Amino acid sequence: MKIRSFVLVAIIGLASPACAQTPRPQGKAPAARVKNVIIMIADGAGFNHFAATDRYREGMPVETHRLSYPVALAVSTFPSGGSYDPDAAWRDPATLKKGATDSAAAATALSCGIKTRNGYLGVGPDGKPATHLMELAETLGKATGVVSTVPFSHATPAGFVVHDSERNDYSAIAEQMIQNSLTDVIIGCQHPEYDDNGKPREKPAFKYMDEPLWRSIQAGEAGSATDADHNGVQDDAWALVQDRAEFQRLAKGPAPKRLLGVPKVAATLQQRRRSVREKAVDEEPFETPLIQTVPTLSEMSLAALNVLDDDPDGFVLMIEGGAPDWASHNSESARMIEEMTDFNNAVDAVLLWVQEHSDWKETLLVVTADHETGFLTAKVEGMPNPSPAFAPVSRGKGKLPAMQWNSGKHTNSLVPFFARGAGSERFTQAATGRHPTGMPYLDNTSIPKVIRGLLIPGEGIAP
Numbered sequence: 001m002k003i004r005s006f007v008l009v010a011i012i013g014l015a016s017p018a019c020a021q022t023p024r025p026q027g028k029a030p031a032a033r034v035k036n037v038i039i040m041i042a043d044g045a046g047f048n049h050f051a052a053t054d055r056y057r058e059g060m061p062v063e064t065h066r067l068s069y070p071v072a073l074a075v076s077t078f079p080s081g082g083s084y085d086p087d088a089a090w091r092d093p094a095t096l097k098k099g100a101t102d103s104a105a106a107a108t109a110l111s112c113g114i115k116t117r118n119g120y121l122g123v124g125p126d127g128k129p130a131t132h133l134m135e136l137a138e139t140l141g142k143a144t145g146v147v148s149t150v151p152f153s154h155a156t157p158a159g160f161v162v163h164d165s166e167r168n169d170y171s172a173i174a175e176q177m178i179q180n181s182l183t184d185v186i187i188g189c190q191h192p193e194y195d196d197n198g199k200p201r202e203k204p205a206f207k208y209m210d211e212p213l214w215r216s217i218q219a220g221e222a223g224s225a226t227d228a229d230h231n232g233v234q235d236d237a238w239a240l241v242q243d244r245a246e247f248q249r250l251a252k253g254p255a256p257k258r259l260l261g262v263p264k265v266a267a268t269l270q271q272r273r274r275s276v277r278e279k280a281v282d283e284e285p286f287e288t289p290l291i292q293t294v295p296t297l298s299e300m301s302l303a304a305l306n307v308l309d310d311d312p313d314g315f316v317l318m319i320e321g322g323a324p325d326w327a328s329h330n331s332e333s334a335r336m337i338e339e340m341t342d343f344n345n346a347v348d349a350v351l352l353w354v355q356e357h358s359d360w361k362e363t364l365l366v367v368t369a370d371h372e373t374g375f376l377t378a379k380v381e382g383m384p385n386p387s388p389a390f391a392p393v394s395r396g397k398g399k400l401p402a403m404q405w406n407s408g409k410h411t412n413s414l415v416p417f418f419a420r421g422a423g424s425e426r427f428t429q430a431a432t433g434r435h436p437t438g439m440p441y442l443d444n445t446s447i448p449k450v451i452r453g454l455l456i457p458g459e460g461i462a463p
């Protein structure tokens with residue numbers, strides 16, 4: 001503690017004279033080196049997914065998210081070889097059905113700052129590995145982590161850690177993440193011994209990781225040949241956490257140096273649980289009781305933060321609400337609202353964590369999506385492909401808003417972007433695109449470039 005205070009004083013002492021000579025744009029203090037970065041991704045969530053959830057929660061069309069962040073922008077998401085034409089999208093919204101990214105290419109864009117092909121994780125269109133934000137953070141001595149409500153070897157968490165041109169290589173990806181990466185926290189579904197209702201299976205199912213890897217995780221041996229804490233010794237085996245109570249306990253107090261969290265459920269925390277109705281599309285939100293034996297995204301996020309903040313060099317953490325996308329592919333309005341509510345709660349928990357355990361001067365929070373799924377709009381009778389500007393209409397607090405799904409797939413729509421904290425104004429500078437409504441947007445590849453410039457002043461600032 002004393003040593004760290006001294007180092008801090010020394011850095012400020014050195015930095016001050018230089019700062020005094022540097023012209024300050026718009027009278028603002030120069031951006032400090034960012035210590036911690038938290039990137040939260042709602043998979044598949046366009047503006048109307050956020051809007052529908054706000055209307056469900058508030059009972060009126062208030063854009064609560066837009067109001068609570070100093071930086072609120074939009075993001076283009078297309079993969080390599082694609083484009084986003086704001087005027088064409090405005091004239092004919094049906095064009096948004098073409099050229100959409102998948103979660104693999106989008107995660108690669110958000111992590112590596114490059115466009116790549118759909119299905120590619122952490123590699124360029126030529127298949128050559130690109131540098132992940134997490135890898136950069138590791139070279140700076142920081143701790144890193146990924147958290148998801150879907151399998152941890154699924155596209156978004158994997159797209160921040162591995163280099164693989166086949167997103168469906170779940171087992172190989174899990175092997176890379178667990179045995180070869182320097183990641184310090186991995187939390188996500190895919191427990192082989194539980195089903196989608198959180199009930200024990202008669203026979204384990206090894207869809208997302210192979211049995212030998214799971215056995216080595218259980219034995220506390222997995223990861224032991226890596227030096228995740230950069231102390232020169234390759235001895236950093238994973239501590240496995242499975243029970244909800246353990247995740248809850250980990251929100252505070254002593255934490256393992258490396259945490260692998262696998263809740264006792266199969267593919268998703270909640271989205272795939274059996275409906276009380278014949279089909280989940282006919283449900284009201286929360287009509288089917290939630291599985292109580294699995295943690296929430298908030299609980300998993302707080303456990304991750306508690307592990308990562310032990311690193312005095314800071315951390316980079318990606319938190320994904322993975323199942324808004326899964327619900328949206330199925331036009332499951334209620335489940336989409338549930339998943340977005342879980343995501344919003346996690347955002348609130350992270351905001352509070354930063355206030356209580358860190359500081360907006362040293363921590364940057366980014367909240368965004370990887371792409372839109374389902375072409376969600378207001379209910380517009382007799383009009384296929386209405387403009388996304390028609391937002392879901394409130395039918396009162398706690399009621400499903402009036403909305404319609406115009407696709408079962410991803411679209412090339414702009415998605416929301418919010419930021420708060422250290423350096424967040426840099427994203428506004430990077431938002432050089434203009435939607436016909438006047439809304440500024442940046443490309444998804446600019447996000448990690450801006451963050452890189454905040455982690456290493458003088459580098460990667462220009463989007």
Ligand SMILES: [Zn+2]
Pocket residue numbers: 044103325326329373410
């Ligand atoms: Zn999807």
